[in-house]
Amino acid sequence: MPIKVRTKRMVVGAVAIVACLIVAGLAFVFYFMHSVYETEQLVEPMEVPAAVRASFAKQYPDASEVVWESEDGLFEAEFRWQGKNNVEAHYTADGAWAKTVVPIRFGELPGKVHDYLKSQDGYEASEPERIEWPGSPPTFELKLANQLMEWDCLFDAKGDLISRTRDGPVLE
Secondary structure (H helix, E strand, C coil): CCCCHHHHHHHHHHHHHHHHHHHHHHHHHHHHHHHHCCCCEEECHHHCCHHHHHHHHHHCCCCEEEEEEEECCEEEEEEEECCEEEEEEEECCCCCEEEEEEECCHHHCCHHHHHHHHCCCCCEEEEEEEEEECCEEEEEEEEEECCCEEEEEEECCCCCEEEEEEEEECCC
16 A cells, blocks of 8 residues: 555655754764864974974973974973973963973872862862963862763962863763
8 A cells, every 4th residue: 555645755754854863963973072072283393393392492401202282373292201291381383481281199289279179079089280380370270070070170379279160071
């Protein structure tokens, strides 16, 4: 028995709606993945401006295992320095130092940060860092996560909370 024309149209319409939903879902997933993962690009050392390499060599003469990246108009050197891995120094294209991010142990955080962490039941802290800025006292950053969400917490040199920014869902 042949299918009525009206039924065919309904089936075709339903298939079209499902197809649109699938395409929209895939677009969302790719957009989300792009926004979650960093967009840094590796740069060969000889592609880094001479002024940047010179500033870096002067500031960190004993750095080793240097890898260069470029992001948002800054050049970032990730390297090993004074026994610490994954130190990051950021420079503008003209060689001006923008900041340095140094991974630290929790014991190196100011006391007020520890007090704040004690008040955050159900959250786990990770990745403590000291951020050094030209002409300013250092700040401290760490990740704070529960089972659903992750935040970047920024503290001033005394350990007072400056900001708590949602970093996205925990994907692991």
